[in-house]
Amino acid sequence: MSRFFANGSDSESESSEDEIQATNFNKASAFQFSDDEEEVKRVVRSTKEKRYENLTSIIKTIRNHKKIKDIPNTLSSFEDLTRAYQKALPVISKEENGITPRFYIRCLAELEDFINEVWEDREGRKNLSKNNSKSLGTLRQKVRKYIKDFEDDLSRFREAPDQESEAEDEVVAQESDGGDAGDDSDAGVKPTEAAPKAVKSAPAKAAPADDDDSDDSIDWDSDSESETESSDDENQYQNMRERFLKRTTEKEEKDDDKRKDKRKEQKVKIRKRAEDDEDGEWETVVKGHVVEKPKMFEKDAEIDVPLVLAKLLEIMSARGKKRTDRRLQIDLLFELRDISDQHNLGTAVSVKIHFNIISAIYDYNQKISEPMKLEHWALLLEVMQSMLKLLLANTDIIMSESVAEEHEEYVTAPFYVRGCPLAAVERLDDEFVKLLKECDPHSNDYVSRLKDEVNVVKTIELVLQYFERSGTNNERCRIYLRKIEHLYYKFDPEVLKKKRNEVPATTSTSVDVMDKLCKFIYAKDDTDRIRTRAILAHIYHHAMHDNWFQARDLVLMSHLQDNIDAADPATRILYNRMMANLGLCAFRQENVKDAHHCLVDLMVTGKPKELLAQGLLPQRQHERSAEQEKIEKQRQMPFHMHINLELLECVYLVSAMLLEIPYIAAHEFDARRRMISKTFYQQLRSSERQSLVGPPESMREHVVAAAKAMRCGNWQACANFIVNKKMNTKVWDLFYESDRVREMLTKFIKEESLRTYLFTYSNVYTSISIPSLAQMYELPVPKVHSIISKMIINEELMASLDDPSETVVMHRSEPSRLQALAMQFVDKVTNLVDVNEKVFDMKQGNFFQRGNMGNRGDRGYNRNQNNQGGNWLGQRRDRNNRNRNQRGHHKNNQDRQQQQQQQVQTIDEE
């Protein structure tokens, strides 16, 4: 306390510096800020400090404004101040027993004085600008009103500005904030701790002096504020004094005449030097204290569990604050871990520290959208694994979110630790994906990153083991899902071998593992999302291993299609991926129709890339904002999980071709013919528009060329276009059993070509011999027989078989061109009548505008379709070079029909 009194003379001497400080204030404060930045690295700050700092900074600005008599700004700052105080109130009431901090009272007192002064000065007031005088009135009123609450404090303050007891109070309060560690350390530390606090109360003594003086003192105050922070450090670094001494020696040559041992004076010195722009030397100071290894505990302190925990709490309480040095925090925690290991404080403590290290590492990266640094991630993985090993090795540690902080138990046997390894591992996984996405997928970097996946899976496995031992169903489901998500897209050749009985039936394959995990989730999960994702992954996995029926049944039984639209984007992406894979599986398993069905939704939009989250489409007319783009980027799949888009498109186009070409041939004259695949049509038409068609280059051109060959029934050409060297390397070799797929394809091409051939050319035959057909298409006779029988039964082909001669006899009932057109016309007229009736019903019924509009759109759609059909037909007609008369006839028909449609429209519009 003697030091405290000594201050009195100091404050006097410092007033000489006031001028400098006042004039260079901005600069000074800027430096001070940088000062803070440096300081921050070792500082653990409590809420209290933060609030106080806030308050003092506002007070400072108020003071500045007062100095230049900027009353409007003073007013606004005052409002800020009251607000900040309101915020700090809980802390104050907690830490200071509800006693208003002195510096705050002081500020209020000053403010009151200032206002009174200005108010009294009538001359000056007249000279004030209109704005100023107006705010002055408001400010005066506000301050008066506000001050009423602090009447007592203020009067006490004015009576005895340097009251001892309050200063004491403050010291004690701050000490308690310093943490329990302080209590544990020797009592000898206390005086040193008390010193900076004493400093703080010093300005309070000086406060009632004139304005300038108090300004100075406020500055001091802020200094002492940072000092209090370092006093926290002091608990950790006992050699604080040395640190400052060292600095002193560096600077001694300049002004060592007055100040000897008081820290605040040194601070001033520092500031002064800063003002002199001696940055270089400043740097060295910074280095100086970073180099010094911070010490955790006192040398002779007895390190036990509560001490370490208190330390941990202290370190962690700085978490998330603006000025906390996050790297230092991590280092500190590591050190703490080492210390606790050295002293054998038990695994529970170790686990707790591990967990805190993990969260500290996570904290290091502040932006969630950006990946963390690689070395941090590696560190994280390591820590996580060691923590999990600890957890697994010691069955008596229970780590869970549900353990409340006050129920944690580190000393006796069933240890309880609060924390959630699940969340940690989930985050680890997410970060891993982010890291992957950061790399260029075609570089070696990506591959080396990908190698870490094994480690991630291992970690997940460890967590899984832990939760299988002790964990709620929900937790198990979550960790299972994590595992599933690392498993489902991987192909396991063992599965197919097992199917072919090449390996013993007991071997466990990934499908079995998936089954087990998914079934658990189906049974136990109570959140819909996990189950949905598990089902999707399960289907995906089945599809991948050619378990077509299982995959299909799962899709059908889960009724996913009905409500997938309500799911979150990530799940919808997974759904799309699943559908794509299911389509591929169906194709491999010779279910062309199903393959087409699965893929059509993806392909018809023309942007499967986006739907599968495998890359963004180039921006068109600012469709999306930067924000949206960012979100979408986050959703992208990492490259190794991509589904080959070319393969997907090729499979889709080929299956569309196999379905569409015979269909076109069969329904040549059918008015109501619908397109099976729009995308395929587009390809076909765009190729037909070209005047000169070269040999196919791309995959699409190959398929189109094949389709054209098939339309003439030329299966050989068709098969050559689909299965050749180019297509093999591009597409087919991507399948696991590519030879089987190629064989299957050839078989399908033969069959469908045969059908197309029969549809197209049946009108030029009276009878066709089945064996010769079989020879033409290199199919076995029974197969041809079966195909033709099917066509006859389904009434696609008007013919019958003649058994003795093994021929197909055509019934010659194919309508002539005229008849066909007549039929077509009839169809259209029927359509028209249907539409008319519908229109009338709508008019009649209580469909108001909405119904009407819908109807209009509907009809438009119909007409479009007709037109398209017409075009397509027109092309065919040109190709076939048919009779011109008939064409005219047809045209008439169309015209008439359009007339009628217009009539309908008029009716409609009436």
Added chain:
Amino acid sequence: MANFDLTRINCQFLDRHLTFPLLEFLCGKEIYNQQELLEYILETVNKTNMIDYTMDTRKRLNLSQEMPEELVQRKAEVLATLKQLQNEVAPIMKATDILKNGESMKDSKTFVNALQKDYNFKVEHLESAYKLAKYLYECGNYQESTSYLYFCLIVMSPNDKNYLNVLWGKLAAEILTLNWNTALEDLTRLRDYIDSANFSTIQALQQRTWLIHWSVLVFFNHPKGRDLIIEMFLYKPLYLNAIQTMCPHIMRYLATAVVINRTRRNALKDLIKVIQQESYTYRDPITEFLECLYVNFDFEGARLKLHECQTVILNDFFIVACLNEFVEDARLMIFETFCRIHQCITISMLADKLNMKPNEAECWIVNLIRNARLNAKIDSKLGHVVMGTQPLSPYQQLVEKIDSLSMRSEHLAGLIERKSKQKQNQESADSWKYY
């Protein structure tokens, strides 16, 4: 033929007592080892109270002649319990006998009221009647059991916890006493109950699976069953789902029922869809036969499968009675499909495909033609059958299509006219308002 035998699977879904006929049937077929079968029967019987049956089985197994002491004792016990239970129920049954002849028998409510009023009827009586019925059933005395169960059904409210059990018991007892008419009634009642009661999904599925198995017994023995089985299994989505998820092997019985039901040919299409869907979980010669014939049009394959079908049916307790019908109808199916595709068939080939001798086949075809089921002529010189199908002419098609068009348009025009007239009238009326 053991690989197509379904007894093992079916027995899982049947009552212990219902399995005895199946097992006894198998004993006569020599598919499995006789000894093993009998041991299995003995084991099952031991769990019931049918002591006599146990003794009989032991005899058949050539175990020691004299029965173990334990069995004799049990027999005495069973008889004693039976006696006791009967005593408990006796008064109320007497009352029922009296009431049976009176007016009050008409509906259950008045009956219960009368019982309560005149004969001091209590809930405990009902309980013991139920117990007795169950005990009688376990002893193999199904006939008497049914009468008690009948009593229970009348008196019990459908909310009673035993109501479902009573229904099941009644059905089982009726099946075992071969009362197919009442069994069918009970079956419908039970089905309605299951469909309306609110079970959990899994429970309902299980109940339905059981019902499906039990009902097969009824359906193949009741004259109306063949329509009903299609109706229930194929066209009730709940039951079709149950079959698909729990017991795809029931497809055999469904397929058989469809084949032997000539009037329900349109069910074939739906059936084949289901068969194809489930082909990966279940296939046997009967479903494969249909697949060959209607999916692949592989007549040779169908012929082979038909051959296999015969052995399968012969060894299946449920459908053994339909063997001849099945073969006949299957042949007809092959032939019909044949005719739809072909315009000229050689008789010898046909005979081959139908597993017949050429002469028989010719005779068969002649009969078909004579019964006007087939529009065809036989060219006996070449040994051909020539179909007399007439292709549909385009004109006919056209006429068919436009038949109703003008009528519809006229109708529409008339409607519009009427409406516009109405509107005009209204408008003119409206316009007068302003004057």
